[in-house]
Amino acid sequence: MSNSLIIENAIVITLTEKGILDPGYVLVEGDVITNIREEPFDDELKSKVNRVIDAKRNYLLPGFINTHTHAGMSLFRSYADDMALMDWLENKIWPAEANLSDESVYWGSLLSIVEMIRTGTTSFADMYFYMDSVAKAVKETGIRASLSRGMIGFKGEESLYEAKEFISTWNNEADGRITCMLAPHAPYTCPTSFLEKSIEISEELKVPIHIHVSETEGETSDSIKEYGKSPVIYLNDIGVFDRPTLAAHCVHLDDNDLEVLSKKKVSVSHNIGSNLKLGSGIAPIDKMLEKDVNVSLGTDGPSSNNNLDLLEEARTASLIQKGFHKNPTLLEAETVLKMATSEGAKSLKLNKLGKISPGYKADLILVDKNSPDMYPKHNPIANIIYSCNSQNISTVIVDGKVLMKDKEFLHLDLEKIYHEANKHAKEIINA
Amino acid sequence: MSNSLIIENAIVITLTEKGILDPGYVLVEGDVITNIREEPFDDELKSKVNRVIDAKRNYLLPGFINTHTHAGMSLFRSYADDMALMDWLENKIWPAEANLSDESVYWGSLLSIVEMIRTGTTSFADMYFYMDSVAKAVKETGIRASLSRGMIGFKGEESLYEAKEFISTWNNEADGRITCMLAPHAPYTCPTSFLEKSIEISEELKVPIHIHVSETEGETSDSIKEYGKSPVIYLNDIGVFDRPTLAAHCVHLDDNDLEVLSKKKVSVSHNIGSNLKLGSGIAPIDKMLEKDVNVSLGTDGPSSNNNLDLLEEARTASLIQKGFHKNPTLLEAETVLKMATSEGAKSLKLNKLGKISPGYKADLILVDKNSPDMYPKHNPIANIIYSCNSQNISTVIVDGKVLMKDKEFLHLDLEKIYHEANKHAKEIINA
Known part of the structure; x- marks a missing residue:
């Protein structure tokens, strides 16, 4: 299965009528979510996908827009x-x-x-x-x-x-x-x-x-x-x-x-x-x-x-x-x-985006729930919105591809981007 | 020099008439700031203090109250x-x-x-x-x-x-x-x-x-x-x-x-x-x-x-x-x-607190300036207040003692605190 991905053990906030799965298991094939359920996927499937992310310290949400x-x-x-x-x-x-x-x-x-x-x-x-x-x-x-x-x-x-x-x-x-x-x-x-x-x-x-x-x-x-x-x-x-x-x-x-x-x-x-x-x-x-x-x-x-x-x-x-x-x-x-x-x-007039459901685009984020502002565990959505901040976001997936994993960017040269943006900003203002 | 500390190379936001030192050098002895200047301290002094923190990626501020x-x-x-x-x-x-x-x-x-x-x-x-x-x-x-x-x-x-x-x-x-x-x-x-x-x-x-x-x-x-x-x-x-x-x-x-x-x-x-x-x-x-x-x-x-x-x-x-x-x-x-x-x-009716100046309590924080929201470098105080968030805070010093260094707590068992607080919270609510 090319470009496929399983995210397991996260608390999944679907934003659909399924509510919150604690824990949930999500399969991504290509750029699309193809399965979401409360039972783990079997080892055979896990051996076939490109990547398995164990997200047990995290909430899984649709990415922000x-x-x-x-x-x-x-x-x-x-x-x-x-x-x-x-x-x-x-x-x-x-x-x-x-x-x-x-x-x-x-x-x-x-x-x-x-x-x-x-x-x-x-x-x-x-x-x-x-x-x-x-x-x-x-x-x-x-x-x-x-x-x-x-x-x-x-x-x-x-x-x-x-x-x-x-x-x-x-x-x-x-x-x-x-x-x-x-x-x-x-x-x-x-x-x-x-x-x-x-x-x-x-x-x-x-x-x-x-x-x-x-x-x-x-x-x-x-x-x-x-x-x-x-x-x-x-x-x-x-x-x-x-x-x-x-x-x-x-x-x-x-x-x-x-x-x-x-x-x-x-x-x-x-x-x-x-x-x-x-x-x-x-x-x-x-x-x-x-x-x-x-x-x-x-x-x-x-x-x-x-x-x-x-x-x-x-x-x-x-x-x-x-x-x-x-x-x-x-x-x-x-x-x-x-x-x-x-x-x-x-x-954005885009269908099949912004929820965690089969057929929806695999634009997903993991939010680390192991920081002091995330305790106690009375209400995940209130903790995310009212208590933690964006640096709790640990992993970001767009169109089925992992762009950031455990707060590390996988493909981008951040130092170069910081340097060039800063240089151009100074030049523009001093021009 | 017992319990002494040098913080070097940070951009120091003093909140005194000295303004911002870029970079600045701060000496802490015991629980008090004893020197702050724009020149590095000499090697002899550096060899005598307990700890030297190279803070070149950071802003140094008084701790929040x-x-x-x-x-x-x-x-x-x-x-x-x-x-x-x-x-x-x-x-x-x-x-x-x-x-x-x-x-x-x-x-x-x-x-x-x-x-x-x-x-x-x-x-x-x-x-x-x-x-x-x-x-x-x-x-x-x-x-x-x-x-x-x-x-x-x-x-x-x-x-x-x-x-x-x-x-x-x-x-x-x-x-x-x-x-x-x-x-x-x-x-x-x-x-x-x-x-x-x-x-x-x-x-x-x-x-x-x-x-x-x-x-x-x-x-x-x-x-x-x-x-x-x-x-x-x-x-x-x-x-x-x-x-x-x-x-x-x-x-x-x-x-x-x-x-x-x-x-x-x-x-x-x-x-x-x-x-x-x-x-x-x-x-x-x-x-x-x-x-x-x-x-x-x-x-x-x-x-x-x-x-x-x-x-x-x-x-x-x-x-x-x-x-x-x-x-x-x-x-x-x-x-x-x-x-x-x-x-x-x-x-809090406390004198000699809340600024970086000789004689003031050594309650200090370092704020990491190497995140995307901290670029470009037009104005450090605006970047800190309007742009970054609290997870940029990397190191925290109270009364001259380092409590958190590079986002790691030096003395506390966080997992135990999370566990006990969560347990007590659930018990209280279900009592």
Whole structure:
């Protein structure tokens, strides 16, 4: 059996109706989970597979899915913090971004991918420039990603052609690990005609749309001034939400907006770390869940977060809704774990991802349960979400391939990635 | 030179006017830092000290100070989550606490101390029952602590005698690592006469007061109903704040309350993780800092947090103020780092603690800077606060003694502590 794998003795958190298997036994063939059960596999099968992982110190979970980031921005991590948004963008980030290149975005993306794998993320949705470099980094590292060229429509239509070319080159490449979306950056950076063309191309190329929506108060009030309606209503009225859409942020929403997101089955990427750090506000996740909106988690770029740690986002997302609404029953542990996994798969419009079940992609993580914050053993999901942190993640498998085992990367030269990313980051900022 | 230590080649974050030494060299003799400089020590001195730690992969910081917890409550971690406060207390925590014993609190406290050392905490302020067990655990593990017997005044005055005896037994014990406070639990659990006696005893025994203040809205409105004034004004009027006081929580405060905390130099332990998770609300830390109130960080008990990770508290404290007040310039990275260290020392009323400077206690931590979230190297303090997590902490020194080196505990039997704590936790809950 080529490229096959058994994971045995883990406590398996399936996120399906099977619940938790304690212990469970999982068979992976190729890139797919083919069997999951409560009885050990027999020795004959074990002798035939390529690898048997004894995971008795671990929980086994679906890998985390980060549904909104700008991986190349790791180059600007901790370069500028504690600043007002426009001061930060105009005086720090935009001038630095003007110095980016294919090469620097490649190393920045590699650094981000290493961090994501280290912290248990097996898929991410990226929107940035120099996307061929990002795709190359995804292909080489073995992670899964939904990639899109971020298009600032007010700069002209060239980016639309670039995006089309990017999609035709990379969609479903790297054994299908790379999929694409079309990403008009935001309603306030793209004219209506540009958004309408984006809708057409998205339909023609059969890719979803990835867009920033209602991140700040100012953006929302500007939209009302200019169009007489909120960004959500405006985007819906011009037809964007007739396409499958991943909407990042969605912080400032009224009841009509919520109704539209629900009715049009728009996926929301909740970016709580970035929203807090940039002072953007707190998204009404409680109300979105009441209306059955698909809510997943994103980190946003690592220069506004300042990391790519999805487990931290999950914990923070839960705590913020409880604390802000003074209601500790909101966003319970299992809810945010699903937001980080199975709901993330829905946001990426990928089927058969984000759960541990036969036929699902073998994107899996092991979480070490032998640290002080993991005792006592009253409730595994609460321990994972509320107590431990991402460095408990010990092993990461994507598409059936082991990328990190017992906290060691099997294929990547980390020292070189750290060195090159640091060098490019310094050069860009000093240019 | 007996019990002496050199730490060389680290980037030293002193939190003094010396700023950051890159690299720096630190000499520890006995329990005290005796020299800190930018030049290496000579070989003669290096040959005389007991140990030389080459820390070139690390940042060196003062250890974290957790100014409010109930360590024994690790036994109830993840036992009951996502519940309304009174439901959680009345139906889960209080019945379980009734089954506690000297032995179970001992093992629960050991588990918590292991977690605190692992996550870089070198001192903590504890308020609980069976405090002899906590003191024994502190003495054996080598951590520093300010301990107090939590007294529910409405249950009678016996706890006052117990507290007096505890203080006379343990204050300044364990080479001075243990100090004590007197802890009437809260204004709503202690009658006025009990609080007045507490003031007297605190004066007589020369120990500070540790008390819960204005944690919930209900507590504050009840105080206004009963005494015609807020908990802060009430406590001040009866004289509590004439004693050095550590006030935990302080979530619901008006301007008069803030004025009193500032004028009376009351130390505030900000417990943001617990306040969010229990839905208690968000403390006005921005206003406290404007008024120069001494604000430090606490985790509260691990069953309402659900961990003892002070670095996570620091990050969350900063992000929440920024996000809640929509102002990203609030609580910058260095401010919350000081809240976790030097401001914590002030809250514990301990001099010469919480900075790296000659004459200060040698409570020090090394933070590994060779992980993906620590690159690029634009700003060490932002990387530590906003990006990495507590598992980057590699080495922990308390009172000049190395307790954890390169993530390995040197003196403690972790497997036994995990096993015993888990066993006692299950027994208590099933009793």
